[in-house]
Amino acid sequence: MWDYSEKVKEHFYNPRNAGPLDGANGIGDVGSISCGDALRLMLKVDPDSERITDAHFQTFGCGSAIASSSALTEIIKGMTLDEALAVSNQDIADYLDGLPPEKMHCSVMGREALQAAVANYRGETWSDDHEEGALVCKCFAIDAVLIEDTIRANNLGTVEDVTNYTKAGGGCAACHEGIEEILGRVLAERGERFDPTAKATPAPAMGNLARIRKIEQTIEQMRPTLQRDGGDIDLIDVDGNRILVSLKGACSGCQMEAVTLGGVQQKLIEALGEFVKVVPVGAHAHAHGSACATEA
Amino acid sequence: MGPIYLDNNATTQCDPRVIDAMMPYFIEQFGNPSSMHSFGNKVGLAVKKARAQVQTLIGAEHDSEVIFTSCGTESDSTAILSALRAQPERKEIITSTVEHPAVLSLAEHLEKEGYTVHRIGVDGQGRIDLDAYRAKLSPNVAIASFMWANNETGTIFPVEQMAEMAHEAGVMFHTDAVQAVGKLPIDLRNTHIDMLSLSGHKLHAPKGIGVLYLKRATRFRPLLRGGHQERGRRAGTENVPAIVGLGVAAELALEHMAFENTTVKRMRDQLQDGILAQVPNAFATGDVDNRLPNTANIAFEYIEGEAILLLLNKEGIAASSGSACTSGSLEPSHVMRAMGIPYTAAHGTVRFSLSRHTRDCEIERVIQAVPPIVARLRKLSPYWAGDKPLAEPEKAFAPSYA
Known part of the structure; x- marks a missing residue:
């Protein structure tokens, strides 16, 4: 069940x-x-x-x-x-x-x-651009079609690459056999063989500054929606894959907070192309977070 | 009103007599049957008795033809891999499109390793194409593996005849009889079946115990090597309590064989007839004249199986479905697809599987519960309007698929 x-x-x-x-x-x-x-x-x-x-x-x-x-x-x-x-x-x-x-x-x-x-x-015709495949990674709900497309688009060659780009395989690792199989199939298309000992290519190059700008931009885009509901959001700090934010006004402490954070997190994951976790910080942690940000 | 369990093809309740027989082998006689001391001195005898009880149920000629394993899947894997290892020059396997994943997934994996797999199709009632099967039998085939009875529809394959055909062609024959054992009379000594898999928990024994029947002198290579258990054919310390439980369950299954094929069958028929008499756009799938006595698989058109199960569950009724959604897979049941059942019906199949524990009053309750559930979901269905499907439903509602 x-x-x-x-x-x-x-x-x-x-x-x-x-x-x-x-x-x-x-x-x-x-x-x-x-x-x-x-x-x-x-x-x-x-x-x-x-x-x-x-x-x-x-x-x-x-x-x-x-x-x-x-x-x-x-x-x-x-x-x-x-x-x-x-x-x-x-x-x-x-x-x-x-x-x-x-x-x-x-x-x-x-x-x-x-x-x-x-x-x-609106009298337009809608055409769907996304195709779904068999679910491969159950931890992050990533399907075969997305993995295949990502391998092709970025010339990936290792399971680690696939995890870096799609998150697939980054959890319990049970799907690594399945990812290896997809890699084998896609690599065969370009006349290569899957090599389990190959080193992962470096993660997509986005400098710290570019990354933080991207995070800021994404949050800016969401701000109007939050403000309409009487709330607001501030970026406090970025600590590896943890993005610390503070929620204000109607957002803060309301039951919708978890929902809002989930939405922000999803948008950030999409924008950055990597897995990040959005962590709310309160007034106390806020000050601490600011201090850290200054030090950094 | 207690809950009603009609999912006995998934697993069965342990018979209390099975549990009683098992208990001493956890506490008093917990010793290893291989040990010399008194904690295990009765254990060897208990295993021997259980082996004889299973032998009787399946009509094996010798008790040494019964090898205890951990489950039906292990028995299937052992049988198929043994045939390939014992005959390395033979690189082909024959099976059907409607097997259990225990066989189909293994076959698919072997295909990737370079073996050729012939999957014989079935007709709209799930009956095997014997001519296609005959055409594939050749000296290149290591093993033919076909289920005795289908887990979803209960449809019975003529495995005795198919084993005979394989024998004439010099091909080993294995049958996954997990659903058939205990429900159909089986007399292996008078067949050419070389190997047979059965599973304890399908016949009121506990989970974690299975059997591989291996006809004497069939060439064999073990899956697990190690100790001398099971005459070196399945190493690993015996699961003694479960073996003892399976022995008792086998004896009880034999005692209830007539009951299963009369009373249980009658209740199954009443259930199916009762539902079909009230629910329009519904039909029984599989070979209804030649199937397990306990199984009825009904397709409810234009609604989806998981939704039906959730509403049944709310009424305290347990069944299962061939819908993709219940498994998280992409396709509805491969068995329904193999029979050519359209998507709009395949997704709405519900399997009711009874047992000797099922009661008449339970069947009456299910017959009453199903029609309103189906009607309620059809009210939500875009293929349905009022009390009937839209005219040409697949055309009237033709979504763009992603």
Whole structure:
């Protein structure tokens, strides 16, 4: 049995906004090949404000697909289309207090349905650019297609490389056999053989300064969203892969803090292309953190 | 109302008589059967008795044909790898598309090591293509390995006939009989089956015990080498309590063989008929006229199996599904795909597997519980409208797949 959170179960047993929506003016139909699941998202958008006044779903899928659909409709109701488009699959998973790694694609399907429905409302055609493969790394939910593409794009040759670029294999290491197999297959395409004794190529070169700038930029991009909810975020320090931040106002100490941090972390991981952990620091640690920053 | 367990093809409850028989071998007679002292002096006899009980259940000619292993998977691996090592000049394996992963994953791995694997297909009812099988038998084949009964649908393969065909072609024959042993009468001495795998926990013995039947004089190479246990064919200290438990379970299975094929079968049929009479767009999968007496696999179209299981579980009913989502794999059950069941039905398959512990009142409760659950999920399904599927559902709802 999957280790579903109480929130996933609750949304599965009592799905919100299920069933057809009369007068929907944005409809997104998407499926996830990896699960055979499929979802129809129906939006009612007010043309003047571009605000989503109602959202319904119909889902052919497992418990977490239904729960993710239900969560998505709750999240986006009342949002403008642009706000809704900023909702990530991680936001959906966070709303549900997390999903098992094997089930993260259910939240991805939700986000894609949203993009498709908005495109449909705007009279555009939506085409999906991402392809899912078999789940290889269960610690970080990385699938075979992502690993293959990353190996090809960066000419990777070792398991360590793959871990540096994708996180896959960086946890329990049980998937290393699978990663070696993918490496063997992709290397064979370019006429090379997988060599288990080969040294990893150095990690992608991003100097300290460039890295911190990138972190700052990413946080700047998220700031308006947080401020809209009456909160704010400050970068305190960067300590290896730990990014220390302080949350202010409505964000600080509220129940949504963990959710916000998860979202910030996900955005930073995407921006930096490496695994980082976002750690909140309070007033006391704040001062200490500042001192460290000054010393550094 | 207690919970209802209809997932006996996954594993079974230990019979209390099995546990009682095992207990002394944890506490009083805990010695190593190889030791000379009194803590183990009865242990050798207990293992011998258990071996005879298993021998009787499967109709082996000699008790030395019974090798205790740790599980069905170990027995399968031992059998197939032994055939390859004992006949290094033979580089081919024949099996089916619907085997258990214990065989299929091994075959896939061997393929990467350079062996040729022939996977024989099945028809829409899960019946093996015997002509295709015959065509692949040759002196290049080290082993033909086919399951006796399918774990998902219960469909029975004619393994006795297939073993005969292999024998005529000079090919070793192994059967994964994990689901069949204890449910179907088996008389190995009158067959050409060279090797057979069985697993204790499928017949009310504990987990962690299995058997490889090895017909006398079949060429053999052990998987585990070490001590002299099991006549050097499976080294490693014997799991004595579990062996004793399996012996008792084998005896009980033989006693209940008629019950399994009459009462259990009747309850299974009532369950299937009761559900299909009420639920539209549902059908039984597999070879319904030639399957295990305890298994019914029903496909509910346009909904997904995991969701059904979660709602059944809420009602205290345990079953299993061939949906991809329950396993975290990419595809719905390879067995359903091999039979050509469409995705929209394959994802919604639910397997109910009964045992001699199943009661009539439980079957009635399940028959009542299933229709509203299916209806509730169909209300959420984009393929469904009102009380029936959309006209041409696959066209009416055709999402862009990622």
